[in-house]
Amino acid sequence: MSIIKIQGGLSGGNKGSSKQSVSYLEKEGKIRDKSLRKDEPFFNQKEFNITGVEAVKKLDKKRGGISKTTAKYFSILIAPSEKELVNLSDQDLKNCAIEAMEVYAQNFEQEVNSNELVWYAKLEHHRKYKGLKKKKKDKLNTPLGAKSGQYKSGDNRHIHILVRRKTDDNVSASPFMNARKSRSTPEFGGGKIGFNQISFSSKCEAQMHNYIRSKKPEYKVYEEDTQVGNFLKENNYDYQRASFLGMNERHIAMCKKRKEEEDIKKEKARTTDVLRTVKEIKTKKTHSSTSRIQTAVEFHLKEKYKGKINNISYQKEGSPLIFAVQLKYGYKLTLEELKVVHSKVLEITKSMKKGYNI
Numbered sequence: 001m002s003i004i005k006i007q008g009g010l011s012g013g014n015k016g017s018s019k020q021s022v023s024y025l026e027k028e029g030k031i032r033d034k035s036l037r038k039d040e041p042f043f044n045q046k047e048f049n050i051t052g053v054e055a056v057k058k059l060d061k062k063r064g065g066i067s068k069t070t071a072k073y074f075s076i077l078i079a080p081s082e083k084e085l086v087n088l089s090d091q092d093l094k095n096c097a098i099e100a101m102e103v104y105a106q107n108f109e110q111e112v113n114s115n116e117l118v119w120y121a122k123l124e125h126h127r128k129y130k131g132l133k134k135k136k137k138d139k140l141n142t143p144l145g146a147k148s149g150q151y152k153s154g155d156n157r158h159i160h161i162l163v164r165r166k167t168d169d170n171v172s173a174s175p176f177m178n179a180r181k182s183r184s185t186p187e188f189g190g191g192k193i194g195f196n197q198i199s200f201s202s203k204c205e206a207q208m209h210n211y212i213r214s215k216k217p218e219y220k221v222y223e224e225d226t227q228v229g230n231f232l233k234e235n236n237y238d239y240q241r242a243s244f245l246g247m248n249e250r251h252i253a254m255c256k257k258r259k260e261e262e263d264i265k266k267e268k269a270r271t272t273d274v275l276r277t278v279k280e281i282k283t284k285k286t287h288s289s290t291s292r293i294q295t296a297v298e299f300h301l302k303e304k305y306k307g308k309i310n311n312i313s314y315q316k317e318g319s320p321l322i323f324a325v326q327l328k329y330g331y332k333l334t335l336e337e338l339k340v341v342h343s344k345v346l347e348i349t350k351s352m353k354k355g356y357n358i
Contacts, residue, residue, distance in 0.1 A: 002208065003079040003158075004100070004201040006175045010160065014071045018059040018162055021075065022052045025122045025160055036151070042120045045098050055120035055162070062118075062166040072165055074175055076104070079158035080208065087212045087219060090123060090157070096211055097121050097159045100204040104163070104175070107200045112173050119163035127156040175200070289337060296325050296333055296341045301348065 012020030028038040042050040059073050066072060078097055080088060088096070105114035129150050166172050175195040212219045238255065300321060319338055326332045333341070 002081050002084055002205055003077060004204045005077050006197055006200070007075040007077060008071065009073065010075050010162075014073050014075070015069060016072070017056065018073050019056050021073075021162055022056050022059070022120075025124070025162075026052050028124055028126060031126075036126065038125045040123045040125075042122050043094055043097075044120055045101060045114065045117070048094070050120060058118055059120065059162055059164050062164070062168075062170065066165065066172070070165075071174065071176075074163050074165070076100070076161040076163060077158065078161070078204070082155060084208065084212065085155045085157055087216055088157075088208075092211065092215075093123060093157060093159055094121070096204075096208050097161060099207050099211070101161065101163070103200060103203045103207060107175075107203070108173055108195055112167060112171055113169065116167040116169045116171070117163060118166075118168060119161055121159050121161040123157065123159050125157050127152045127158070292331060292333060293337050293340050293344070295329060296321065296337070297344050297348070299325060299328065300341060300345055 008014045009018070010021040011024040014021070022042075025042075028036075028040065031037050041048065042052060042055045044050065063072055078093075078100060080093070080096075101117060101119055102114045105112040105117055129148055129152060165174060173195075175197060177195055209219070209221050238259070303324065319333075321341065322333050322338060
């Protein structure tokens, strides 16, 4: 499954200059190991040989009317899967990025002209393993033997796109505004604003698959390998949500089917747990008081002789014997039963004339 998602800035946030994000995208041209260096230029819908300086200059223009705390540009990641990359050359990837930005423009509720979009993209070839922080403890998201910061093996080509918030014709377009919740604003000439990120990702992916099929008609795609399939799985195949997000009838039908299958699995698991609990309760009830006492006596003597538990017959609620028997056999001795156990142990040890200090 490919990864197609919209983010904030890549470095230093996206509420100021794009200089840090552009510099971040130039890192592959500065790798110490010269054999790994890739000096890829930036590109957009008009040119394929753009410098970082020019990209920053254009991305940082047209900021009038945008507050200091508002995002000035956005980042889009297009990372095809290994299965997809096998069928895509570097130029194919760049063409897919250009098509993705066409989809980006079309996906706004108010019409945005793709030719007026200001964006700069860069093809990257490497990825690194990164450490994940969870509950103040570092956990590496790496396979066995790999280290954080180490380059990943295999084909890791992907594209980063930096797109300016304001188009050349001065339309302010944010992909983080939901049209279903947003209303008319003077900034947008009274029209609805908004962007459906799920629709954008799925359309871009479908377009990529169509591009591959145009070259290799035998190429097959399975629903589970797509962004839509993954999204639906993460949302527990909620077909009502799928319908709300504007997914097609095939996806909604798939949701209903998967939801039914998941519900059946959960019901079977719940029934199994109930039956297991009932069986455990019945098993515990078969232990008579006499049986419980006899078992505890045998357990007491066995553990005492091994020196594992000291003062095992302490006759109070917090007795080590009560705790040990409950842990071992699953039932709790009453204080009356505990006294009987203690008495029987004394009788046994006296009859054996061993003089144990119990």
